[in-house]
Amino acid sequence: MKTLTVxxxxxxxxxxxxxxxxxxxxxxxxxxxxxxVLIVSNTTVAPLYLERVKQTFSDYDVQTVVLPDGEQYxxxxxxxxxxxxxxxxxxxxKCTFVALGGGVIGDMTGFAAAAYQRGVNFIQMPTTLLSQVxxxxxxxxxxxxxxxxNMIGAFHQPECVVIDTDTLNxxxxxxxxxxxxxxxxxxxxxxxxxxxxxxxxxxxxxxxKADVLAEAIxxxxxxxxxxxxxxxxxxxxxxxxxxxxxxxxxIEAGMGYGxxxxxxxxxxxxxxxxxxxxxxxxxxxxDQDRAAAILSAARLPVLPPSTDDMPNERFLALMxxxxxxxxxxxxxxxxKAIGQAYVTGDYSPAxxxxxxxxxx
Amino acid sequence: MKTLTVxxxxxxxxxxxxxxxxxxxxxxxxxxxxxxVLIVSNTTVAPLYLERVKQTFSDYDVQTVVLPDGEQYxxxxxxxxxxxxxxxxxxxxKCTFVALGGGVIGDMTGFAAAAYQRGVNFIQMPTTLLSQVxxxxxxxxxxxxxxxxNMIGAFHQPECVVIDTDTLNxxxxxxxxxxxxxxxxxxxxxxxxxxxxxxxxxxxxxxxKADVLAEAIxxxxxxxxxxxxxxxxxxxxxxxxxxxxxxxxxIEAGMGYGxxxxxxxxxxxxxxxxxxxxxxxxxxxxDQDRAAAILSAARLPVLPPSTDDMPNERFLALMxxxxxxxxxxxxxxxxKAIGQAYVTGDYSPAxxxxxxxxxx
Numbered sequence: 001m002k003t004l005t006v007x008x009x010x011x012x013x014x015x016x017x018x019x020x021x022x023x024x025x026x027x028x029x030x031x032x033x034x035x036x037v038l039i040v041s042n043t044t045v046a047p048l049y050l051e052r053v054k055q056t057f058s059d060y061d062v063q064t065v066v067l068p069d070g071e072q073y074x075x076x077x078x079x080x081x082x083x084x085x086x087x088x089x090x091x092x093x094k095c096t097f098v099a100l101g102g103g104v105i106g107d108m109t110g111f112a113a114a115a116y117q118r119g120v121n122f123i124q125m126p127t128t129l130l131s132q133v134x135x136x137x138x139x140x141x142x143x144x145x146x147x148x149x150n151m152i153g154a155f156h157q158p159e160c161v162v163i164d165t166d167t168l169n170x171x172x173x174x175x176x177x178x179x180x181x182x183x184x185x186x187x188x189x190x191x192x193x194x195x196x197x198x199x200x201x202x203x204x205x206x207x208x209k210a211d212v213l214a215e216a217i218x219x220x221x222x223x224x225x226x227x228x229x230x231x232x233x234x235x236x237x238x239x240x241x242x243x244x245x246x247x248x249x250x251i252e253a254g255m256g257y258g259x260x261x262x263x264x265x266x267x268x269x270x271x272x273x274x275x276x277x278x279x280x281x282x283x284x285x286x287d288q289d290r291a292a293a294i295l296s297a298a299r300l301p302v303l304p305p306s307t308d309d310m311p312n313e314r315f316l317a318l319m320x321x322x323x324x325x326x327x328x329x330x331x332x333x334x335x336k337a338i339g340q341a342y343v344t345g346d347y348s349p350a351x352x353x354x355x356x357x358x359x360x
Numbered sequence: 361m362k363t364l365t366v367x368x369x370x371x372x373x374x375x376x377x378x379x380x381x382x383x384x385x386x387x388x389x390x391x392x393x394x395x396x397v398l399i400v401s402n403t404t405v406a407p408l409y410l411e412r413v414k415q416t417f418s419d420y421d422v423q424t425v426v427l428p429d430g431e432q433y434x435x436x437x438x439x440x441x442x443x444x445x446x447x448x449x450x451x452x453x454k455c456t457f458v459a460l461g462g463g464v465i466g467d468m469t470g471f472a473a474a475a476y477q478r479g480v481n482f483i484q485m486p487t488t489l490l491s492q493v494x495x496x497x498x499x500x501x502x503x504x505x506x507x508x509x510n511m512i513g514a515f516h517q518p519e520c521v522v523i524d525t526d527t528l529n530x531x532x533x534x535x536x537x538x539x540x541x542x543x544x545x546x547x548x549x550x551x552x553x554x555x556x557x558x559x560x561x562x563x564x565x566x567x568x569k570a571d572v573l574a575e576a577i578x579x580x581x582x583x584x585x586x587x588x589x590x591x592x593x594x595x596x597x598x599x600x601x602x603x604x605x606x607x608x609x610x611i612e613a614g615m616g617y618g619x620x621x622x623x624x625x626x627x628x629x630x631x632x633x634x635x636x637x638x639x640x641x642x643x644x645x646x647d648q649d650r651a652a653a654i655l656s657a658a659r660l661p662v663l664p665p666s667t668d669d670m671p672n673e674r675f676l677a678l679m680x681x682x683x684x685x686x687x688x689x690x691x692x693x694x695x696k697a698i699g700q701a702y703v704t705g706d707y708s709p710a711x712x713x714x715x716x717x718x719x720x
Contacts, residue, residue, distance in 0.1 A: 076436050080505075087507045115475070118502060118513045119593075142478060145440075147447045153478045154514065233479075321450065 001027075002218050006137060007229040011157045015137060015221050017214055021164040022049060022100075022125060025056045031159040033121045034094030036061045038086055040109040041100040042069040045127050048170050053100050053125065060096075063089045067105065071257045074104045074144045076152065082112040093117045096159070102128035102175075103135035103262065107150070110141030114156035124158045127167040129179025129213075130263050133186075133220035134241075136161050138228040144257070148321050149249050155233055163221075165213050173299070178263025180205060180298040181244075181270070183216050186223040188270060188291065189240045192339025194219050199290075202297050239343045243333040244270030247304065250318035254310045260301075267300035275359040277335045279351045287338055303360060312356040361387075362578050366497060367589040371517045375497060375581050377574055381524040382409060382460075382485060385416045391519040393481045394454030396421045398446055400469040401460040402429040405487050408530050413460055413485065420456075423449050427465065431617050434464045434504045436512065442472040453477045456519070462488035462535075463495035463622070467513070470501030474516035484518045487527040489539025489573075490623055493546075493580035494601075496521050498588045509609060515593055523581075525573050533659070538623025540565060540658040541604075541630070543576050546583040548630060548651065549600045552699025554579050559650070562657050599703045603693040604630030607664065610678035614670045620661075627660035635719040637695040639711045647698055663720060672716045 001018030013031075021027060037060040041050050046066045054062055065085045067078055086095070097120060099109035106124055113122035126136035142153020168176065183205075187195025197219075198205075204212035224241070231238040247269030252260050260268075274291050277283040292302045304310065310318075319330050329345040330352075336342060361378030373391075381387060397420040401410050406426045414422050425445045427438055446455070457480060459469035466484055473482035486496035502513020528536065543565075547555030557579070558565075564572035584601070591597040607629030612620050620628075634651050637643040652662045664670065670678075679690050690712075691705040 076440060080436060083505055083512055084507075087505055087511055111475075115471075115502075115512045115514060117511060118500065118515055140478065142475075145443055145447050147444075151447055151477060152443055152475045154475060155478055321447075 002214065004218065004221050004225055006157070006225040008157060008232055013158055013160050015161040015163065015225065017163045017165065017217055017221070019164065019166050019210060021162050022053055022167070023056060025059070028056060028123065028160070028162060029059065031123055032057070032060065032096045033159070034092065034096060036063070036089070036091045036095035037098060038062075038082070038089075038091060038095065039064045039098045039100055040067065040082055040105055040112070041065075042067050042102075042105055044069040045101040045105070049100060049127065049167065053098070057098070061089075063091075067108070069104075071104055071144070071252075071262070074108055075146075076143055079108055079112055079143050082109065083116060086112075086116055091116070091120075093120060095120050097122040098125060099123070099136075100125045100127065101131075102126065103131040106131050106136050107141050107153070108143060110139070110156050110158065111143060111153050114141055114154035119156070121159050122156070124161040126161065126163060128171055128175055129168055129217070130175070130182055132163045132217050133179060134182040134224065136163070137221055137224045138238075139232065149253065163217060165210055165217065168208060168213060174261065176206070176208070177299040178261040181263035181267040181295065181300050183220050184294055184298065185241070185243055185266065185270060186220050188274075188335065188338055189243050189333070189341035190227070190339060191219070191223055192337075194223070195294075195338055199294055202294065206298070236343070239331070240333055240341045243335075243341055244268075244273050246319050246330065246332055247272040250315055251304055251310070253318050253321075254314060255305055264301050267295050267298075268302060268304045271295065271302045272304060272355055272359055273332060273334055276332070276347070276351055276355040279354060280334065280347060282334070282336050283338075287335075290338065306360055307357075312353065315356050316352075362574065364578065364581050364585055366517070366585040368517060368592055373518055373520050375521040375523065375585065377523045377525065377578050377581070379524065379526050379570055379574075381522050382413055382527070383416060385419070388416060388483065388520070388522055389419065391483055392417070392420060392456045393519070394452060394456060396423070396449070396451045396455035397458060398422075398442070398449075398451060398455065399424045399458045399460055400427065400442055400465055400472070401425075402427050402462075402465055404429040405461040405465070409460060409487065409527065413458070417458070421449075423451075427468070429464075431464055431504070431622075434468055435506075436503055439468055439472055439503050442469065443476060446472075446476055451476070451480075453480060455480050457482040458485060459483070459496075460485045460487065461491075462486065463491040466491050466496050467501050467510070468503060470499070470516050470518065471503060471513050474501055474514035479516070481519050482516070484521040486521070486523060488531055489528055489536055489577070490542055492523045492577050493539060494542045494584070496523070497581055497584045498598075499592065509613075523577060525570055525577065528568060528573060534621065536566070536568070537659040538621040541623035541627040541655070541660050543580050544654055544658065545601075545603055545626065545630060546580045548634075548695065548698055549603050549693070549701035550587070550699060551579070551583055552697075554583070555654075555698055559654055562654060566658070596703075599691075600693055600701045603695075603701055604628075604633050606679050606690065606692055607632040610675055611664055611670070613678050614674060615665055624661050627655050627658075628662060628664045631655065631662045632664060632715055632719055633692060633694055636692070636707070636711055636715040639714060640694065640707060642694070642696050643698075647695075650698065666720055667717075672713065675716050676712075
């Protein structure tokens with residue numbers, strides 16, 4: 001087992017990475033407060049792991065909520081089901097919520113924990129690659145609004161993150177690839193050696209070799225933890241994580257949530273950011289080709305939807321609706337080089353327009 | 361104008377108290393961040409003050425939301441209307457929400473600000489005595505769940521609190537009295553000289569004399585600010601604010617929300633706590649009579665509903681709220697003397713039972 005720490009002063013917490021961790025009460029129970037545990041999962045993950053996780057918490061008064069699976073259910077109405085169960089069973093302020101599932105479950109459970117009685121503790125047990133390397137670390141929680149992703153939420157750090165790499169064995173190929181988009185992202189934004197390692201080790205990742213997956217997860221989480229420790233509330237540096245996300249969120253919203261997976265939108269979106277960076281003279285055609293090659297090898301889309309599906313105007317409007325807009329200017333994460341991202345609102349709108357037109 | 365400060369380190373903020381403050385842009389605008397202002401009000405307050413407050417923020421991109429008036433609308437569904445407007449108008453992370461109304465508007469606007477894009481700034485402009493002396497100070501925000509008051513929320517401090525005492529001129533007599541219950545509470549829990557001052561000045565308060573109201577508000581807010589500064593997240597001391605509230609919430613819930621106003625329930629509830637304190641040998645009959653006299657003079661109920669309306673068993677169950685019905689375990693705020701409250705779970709259940717039976 002590997003242990004990383006997210007260093008946030010008195011809100012610091014460990015990330016445990018290894019095989020078979022969800023069955024280890026002695027590892028997890030020290031992070032439980034109170035006597036009541038509410039496990040939140042979804043209809044896909046619950047049949048696979050819920051009974052085992054209930055066993056892990058068998059020393060506590062355990063309740064469970066199983067939510068429908070999918071980004072389209074990440075809203076205030078479904079969130080309320082978590083509150084319903086907690087209140088029905090008289091959960092007090094010292095209780096612990098446990099998120100067992102992917103990013104949607106983690107985000108919703110975290111926000112429910114942030115808001116229930118104005119804040120209770122929670123534990124992340126992410127079961128998808130995407131959530132293991134991204135959303136379960138960093139304390140961003142929330143739900144979607146019909147007009148925008150993650151518009152309603154809180155910064156609320158977990159007590160610990162338990163990444164059981166065995167859970168990836170039951171993950172669909174498409175979901176594994178979606179997670180790889182975020183893994184590759186860390187290489188692109190801040191870690192060129194990791195990008196090279198990924199180019200070498202992509203076959204092992206696709207074959208789900210446990211040691212290769214564990215190393216990719218560890219290096220991803222380490223990159224994420226380092227940046228979160230420096231910028232918990234996204235005042236600056238943390239925005240780098242959004243490489244491809246402003247484009248990607250527009251794709252997800254424009255095509256209807258759930259049609260493109262988040263990681264798929266991010267993959268095409270990162271390529272759009274890279275294309276724009278090339279137009280700005282920072283990246284070469286060779287850089288673009290390398291990025292496209294590794295994302296394609298990871299079985300990810302590199303091109304956004306066609307202009308028929310998403311005309312430029314609609315694309316821009318959806319990008320502008322994204323929360324990273326400050327005073328009307330769409331701020332984007334772009335690359336100076338592979339492994340060197342920066343945030344800017346200072347680019348030519350004409351080049352963005354060209355990107356939307358040409359890179360399809 | 362008087363200015364108090366709630367001392368919370370880098371989240372400290374001022375409370376301004378005086379006449380005509382809502383018309384003073386030079387006072388308020390320094391606390392606005394960003395260029396977008398969303399004023400949230402209700403159908404009772406908006407016709408009286410919304411246009412004036414819009415003028416105060418006329419240097420900004422101002423949007424408004426007018427919610428239905430009443431505790432029964434303090435829920436996630438109505439909260440969503442605030443998000444709808446903010447998102448529709450592309451409000452960014454630097455925007456400012458303004459709560460213009462009573463406690464319900466303040467709690468909802470504050471929680472919306474806590475959750476919108478994971479947290480934006482907000483300003484409290486409370487227009488009822490109750491919210492001016494209680495809910496607008498301290499950062500507790502939230503909405504109700506059908507099974508429990510304020511079960512969903514956040515600690516989120518405002519940038520400033522603007523208390524315009526002129527707004528009390530339009531307040532109904534019954535609402536003014538409800539606010540006085542919380543004013544008198546501060547005297548009872550921690551401030552005997554204030555209690556004596558209130559005994560002297562109650563006629564002036566009921567006549568709505570501006571200088572008397574301003575002093576009562578100032579001394580109430582000062583007491584609240586002092587305690588909040590020592591215990592922001594209700595680990596201990598802050599629980600003193602709950603004098604009469606466990607009884608009072610039971611009355612509110614038992615009689616149906618909206619039948620008894622919050623301040624009315626608190627008034628009768630404080631008398632029940634005082635009666636129990638007398639049975640425990642800490643207060644005298646004279647203390648009880650003084651408390652009853654000032655609350656009655658403030659046109660507040662001193663007796664809880666009859667045993668016909670709320671039998672002891674039902675009363676206890678509602679007081680126990682989220683806990684099992686074990687009378688001895690319900691923590692209560694009681695008095696050692698007028699001006700000296702404490703929190704305890706260590707009292708005889710028989711004396712609580714006697715209080716419920718005898719003090720009706």
